[in-house]
Amino acid sequence: MSALMKAAVSRSPASLASYLYRNIHVAASGATSKDASVTTNMTKAYTVIDHKHDALVIGAGGAGLRAAFGLVQEGFKTAVVTKLFPTRSHTVAAQGGINAALGNMEEDSWLWHMYDTVKGSDWLGDQDAIHYMTKEAPHAVIELDNYGMPFSRTPEGKIYQRAFGGQSLKFGKGGQAHRCCAVADRTGHSLLHTLYGQSLRYDCEYFIEYFALDLLMEDGVCKGCIAINLEDGTLHRFQAKNTILATGGTGRSYFSCTSAHTCTGDGTAMAARVGLQNEDMEFVQFHPTGIYGAGCLMTEGCRGEGGFLVNSKGERFMERYAPVAKDLASRDVVSRAMTVEIMEGRGCGPEKDHVHLQLHHLPPEQLKQRLPGISETAMIFAGVDVTKEPIPVLPTVHYNMGGTPTNFRGEVITHRGGADRVVAGLLAAGEASCASVHGANRLGANSLLDIVVFGRACALTVADTARPGDPQPPLAPTTGEASIANLDSIRYANGSISTADLRLRMQKCMQKNAAVFRQKSTLEEGQRQIHEIYKQIKDVKVSDRSLIWNSDLVETLELQNLLINSVQIVEGALAREESRGAHAREDFKTRRDEYDYSKPLEGQSKLPFEQHWRKHTLAETDPATGDTRLTYRPVIDRTLDAAECSTVPPVIRTY
Amino acid sequence: MNLIKMLHTRTLNLSYNALKNVQKVAFSSNTTNNMDTTYMEIPLYDVEKQQPLEKRKARLHYQSRKRGMLENDLLLSTFAKKYLNGFNEKQTMMYDRLINSPSNDWDIFYWIVEKKPTPKEFDNEIMNLLKKHAKNEDKIALRQPDLH
Numbered sequence: 105m106s107a108l109m110k111a112a113v114s115r116s117p118a119s120l121a122s123y124l125y126r127n128i129h130v131a132a133s134g135a136t137s138k139d140a141s142v143t144t145n146m147t148k149a150y151t152v153i154d155h156k157h158d159a160l161v162i163g164a165g166g167a168g169l170r171a172a173f174g175l176v177q178e179g180f181k182t183a184v185v186t187k188l189f190p191t192r193s194h195t196v197a198a199q200g201g202i203n204a205a206l207g208n209m210e211e212d213s214w215l216w217h218m219y220d221t222v223k224g225s226d227w228l229g230d231q232d233a234i235h236y237m238t239k240e241a242p243h244a245v246i247e248l249d250n251y252g253m254p255f256s257r258t259p260e261g262k263i264y265q266r267a268f269g270g271q272s273l274k275f276g277k278g279g280q281a282h283r284c285c286a287v288a289d290r291t292g293h294s295l296l297h298t299l300y301g302q303s304l305r306y307d308c309e310y311f312i313e314y315f316a317l318d319l320l321m322e323d324g325v326c327k328g329c330i331a332i333n334l335e336d337g338t339l340h341r342f343q344a345k346n347t348i349l350a351t352g353g354t355g356r357s358y359f360s361c362t363s364a365h366t367c368t369g370d371g372t373a374m375a376a377r378v379g380l381q382n383e384d385m386e387f388v389q390f391h392p393t394g395i396y397g398a399g400c401l402m403t404e405g406c407r408g409e410g411g412f413l414v415n416s417k418g419e420r421f422m423e424r425y426a427p428v429a430k431d432l433a434s435r436d437v438v439s440r441a442m443t444v445e446i447m448e449g450r451g452c453g454p455e456k457d458h459v460h461l462q463l464h465h466l467p468p469e470q471l472k473q474r475l476p477g478i479s480e481t482a483m484i485f486a487g488v489d490v491t492k493e494p495i496p497v498l499p500t501v502h503y504n505m506g507g508t509p510t511n512f513r514g515e516v517i518t519h520r521g522g523a524d525r526v527v528a529g530l531l532a533a534g535e536a537s538c539a540s541v542h543g544a545n546r547l548g549a550n551s552l553l554d555i556v557v558f559g560r561a562c563a564l565t566v567a568d569t570a571r572p573g574d575p576q577p578p579l580a581p582t583t584g585e586a587s588i589a590n591l592d593s594i595r596y597a598n599g600s601i602s603t604a605d606l607r608l609r610m611q612k613c614m615q616k617n618a619a620v621f622r623q624k625s626t627l628e629e630g631q632r633q634i635h636e637i638y639k640q641i642k643d644v645k646v647s648d649r650s651l652i653w654n655s656d657l658v659e660t661l662e663l664q665n666l667l668i669n670s671v672q673i674v675e676g677a678l679a680r681e682e683s684r685g686a687h688a689r690e691d692f693k694t695r696r697d698e699y700d701y702s703k704p705l706e707g708q709s710k711l712p713f714e715q716h717w718r719k720h721t722l723a724e725t726d727p728a729t730g731d732t733r734l735t736y737r738p739v740i741d742r743t744l745d746a747a748e749c750s751t752v753p754p755v756i757r758t759y
Numbered sequence: 760m761n762l763i764k765m766l767h768t769r770t771l772n773l774s775y776n777a778l779k780n781v782q783k784v785a786f787s788s789n790t791t792n793n794m795d796t797t798y799m800e801i802p803l804y805d806v807e808k809q810q811p812l813e814k815r816k817a818r819l820h821y822q823s824r825k826r827g828m829l830e831n832d833l834l835l836s837t838f839a840k841k842y843l844n845g846f847n848e849k850q851t852m853m854y855d856r857l858i859n860s861p862s863n864d865w866d867i868f869y870w871i872v873e874k875k876p877t878p879k880e881f882d883n884e885i886m887n888l889l890k891k892h893a894k895n896e897d898k899i900a901l902r903q904p905d906l907h
Contacts (some may be wrong), residue, residue: 188825189804191862196827252799293827293863301799313821334821365832365903366825397900399829480872485833488899496900604905647907651796653817655824 150588151338154579157183157309157574160344162316162371164579165193166292166555167534168350169299173251174563176306176715177571183342184308185223185331187315187366187658191293194352194364195555198292201284202248204551205272206283208262209282212273214238217283219275219752225543226685226695227718227754228384230740233512233539235749237557243286244556252253253298255285266655270547270759284549291552314340315658316370318587319347319530321378326516326529329374329582332591334658337651339591341584345574346529346566349375349516350559352534353504354669356662359608359615360394361400361501371536373665375508376672380527381518381722383538384506385669385735386676389546390620392438394500396458398485402478402497411463413442414494415450436620436688436758439499443621445499451711453496455618460494467512481680499620501687503546505677505686507538509722509737514539514562519722519737531565533558540720543683543739546676568746594660595651599643603660609662610637610670618674623690627678634674638667638730659743667730672723675732682717695756711736716755804859812848819843819855824903827864833901834871838892840904853885 119578157180161172164186175182185194205214219237222229249255249263256264263285271281275527289295293299304310314331320341323329328343343606354369355361372382393402393413407413412420412431425441433441442459463471463478468491482488482495509517514537517528534555541554617630641664648656682696683689695701696717699708713719720737743749788825810818823839826832835858846854860881861867870886871893877886895901 188827189859191801192825192827192864194827196864197829290863290865293865297799297862301801304801337816362829364826364829365836377896395900397902398833401832483898484872484893485901487895487900489898602905602907605906652814653821655817655821656880658821661904673874712872 106632123374130433133157134715138329150230150592151346152339152341152584152588154341155183155343156576157181157342157344158346158570158574159566160185160342160347162186162329162347162374163350163534163536164188164190164296164300164312165192165311165350165352165534166195166198166295166299166552167536167559168193168348169243169296169303170556171348171350171531171533171562172308173299173303173306173575174560175566176303176308178563178567179307180566180570181572182308183311184303184408185311185314185316185342187313187334187370188649189312191296191368193296194367195292195296195552197362197364198295198552199289200268200549200552201286201291201611202241202245202556203547203549204270204285204553205238205283206242206245206246206263206265206266206285208258209265212281212283214241216273216275216278216281217241217271218749220271220281221541221547222543222752223276223542223757224270224545224547226545226757227543227697228387228540228684228739228753229543229722230512230540231751232740232742232744233541235457235745236512236561237541237553239749240557240560241553241604242759244553244560247560248295248298248556251298253287253294253410255287262367266562268549271549281304281445292347293553294703295556309340312341317591317661317663318372318577318584319349319374319378321581322583324528326378326527327576327579327583328428330587332651334653339584339588341579342577343576344529345532348559348562348566349508349530349532350534350537350555351536352617353507354656354666355501355504357611357614357666357670358388358501358619359611359674360396360399360498362394362399368666369536369669370662370665371502371532372508373673374508374661375464375516375532376668376723376725377727379724380516380530380733381509381724382507382672383509383720383722384540384544384676385504385672385723386674386680386721387505387542387544387686388501388619388673389503390439390499390555390577391502391506392435392442392499393461393497395482395486396496396498399500400481400485401500401502402481402495402638404435406461406463406475406478409470410466411461412680413438413497414460414462415445416452416456418449419450421445421450421532436686440688440690442497442499443619447621447626457612458496458498461497462494463490464492464494466703490680498615501619503542503551504535505537505538505540505542505544505546506673506721508532508722510537510539510558512561514558515565519735524737531562533562544687556610590664591657591661593652594644594646594664595649595657597644597646597660599645600647601643602647603639603656603663605662606637606640606657607666609640610634610667613637614670614673618670618677620688621690622677622688624678627674630674631678634667634671635730638671641667668725668727671730671732675734676721679734680721697754699754701754713718766799770832775866778828801862806852806859813849816843816846819851819858819905822858828868831864832903834868834889834893836903837901838889841892853883857881857885857889865885874894 355363
């Protein structure tokens, strides 16, 4: 819907009157190209339309919609800017569920859920945020139930809860917990559909298929964002007292990921471009067997039914890495083994860059009965008949634990001079943020919980700190012009490398050097390559000059965003000399905490901050050059209320 | 083009048309028999809006490449690359309705791979072409195609 149409049907006639039409003439120096003769001074007219709202949400996935709904319920006139129709956000892919200690299946306590999450994070998670999330989880789920989300139910009518990995009872001593609430196998879709529908009963304006270009900052305060309407090519400055970043993860930095092609780290890149820091970017969760090229997951069930992995020599290599468990060793062991085989030259295919998952030795009836979906998925996405040939697979990115740092209230923070400081006017929630509740490793079904609780927290924080109709001074006329200039230069880019080629180069570099297997030599090579690739964005070629539904333009803007995220991931991984959670270094195989927790603490002296690694990485990138500076921030161990919930002290993590 | 004048004269017409577009959506994936279907009003994407065919196709290319999950990204973007530019207006409209009306992207996926029966309103030549495309008779590994 165009902005004008939105205003026309909006329930507040005042919004129609709040439009300003302006024409901005941008004098651009045209394209940069290899033969320097092609340079023209063109004046192009970009139509810029201004909007004013109480609050702005960027991204309409689970976190964005929950924040938007919370805000409009409190009376805030809210704009939601999204590059996709809301029910097509990547949240829809979530088929698992939401963890909450409701206690419907057995006696349960959120304190046990809190313990599980802290342990899962390998003690990199901030315990105040984890306290907040697990305590609020039951309220958040019951609220969703009241808003009409049709959770699966037990025969008695209570919300049905199922088991999920990493969830235990009685602080790990009471066996498997059943606390994952789901809507059949479509929890993600149901969440989006319910929240979108509910939010429209209030004063919520959706700007659908608008691509957010940059945040608007004035004197270090966030004033909103500037976006392009893909339908008609007009630019829009959205002014709001509070902005919420909910743009999702950056899976597309890698060659193999399970994320949709929309997951391009737009929010984290926008934050980096205005000088903010991103936290823990190097923590990326992998799944061992995704289909090569496509990225679709081949479930562990394949190996559970007798399938195994082979290298180019046809050898069942897991026997060497895990003699007992073989192909059923834990995910990170399998992922690393696969990567070592590839690195040592025994990979399959013309580029020797993947391994094979072999199932054709199993009887066809067993395949058909036990793994019906697998055969279809393999044929549809890999063109492989599993009864005759092996499936090409490699470790695949599944989730980004890192993102724009926030406190437990969802407010974006920076950490300078040893202190956290809130960035006025900016909040963040969901995979784009880092609260940090997942720390070094995310537990299943905690991601949907994260987006719901912190989307809600952002709305509550705004309700606490602002009032609907709070006065906002007008934006300076020049605010946002740098973004328009960038858009213009990308639009007319006439270099020698196509966006698809440059993107593939970046993805292959990341997959080869900064994936599961990390060591100094390969990370340094990755660092060298990624910076070279970063600079090549200046030589990119965009073939479509239109401003309307120009996929080439949008994908190039997304590539700019991906590059910033990729650089931060590599730099963080190279600097962090330890193994913790999803970040595993071959040259530093253990966790390096302030004490050695594998031994009794008596007699040990606490290592100073600079000498241990139980701390958050903060990365700042200069968008013009890609140069990245790393600083560190302590993990928050104290909970919100020690009387209610005590800190979980670090121990060595074993399952 | 005088953008401001054009927008002013169209505002009233647009608001009348826009109000008609908010419809009840009853699409649901009945994955279990005793499932509550989600009867929640959400606006339908305005597929019937008048626009030049070229612009509609450009939009459909964008929307084929950007779905909720990877499976649909791959199937629809490869399909669009192969067929969309060759569609006539009627076929384009059928494709537009198919990918923009259902609320749950998974439903579209299940219809294409024939895990669930296609609802009557989408059961047309485009759906048949999509089903054939998904069978991957050329046996290639799917990747999102380059734009140019």
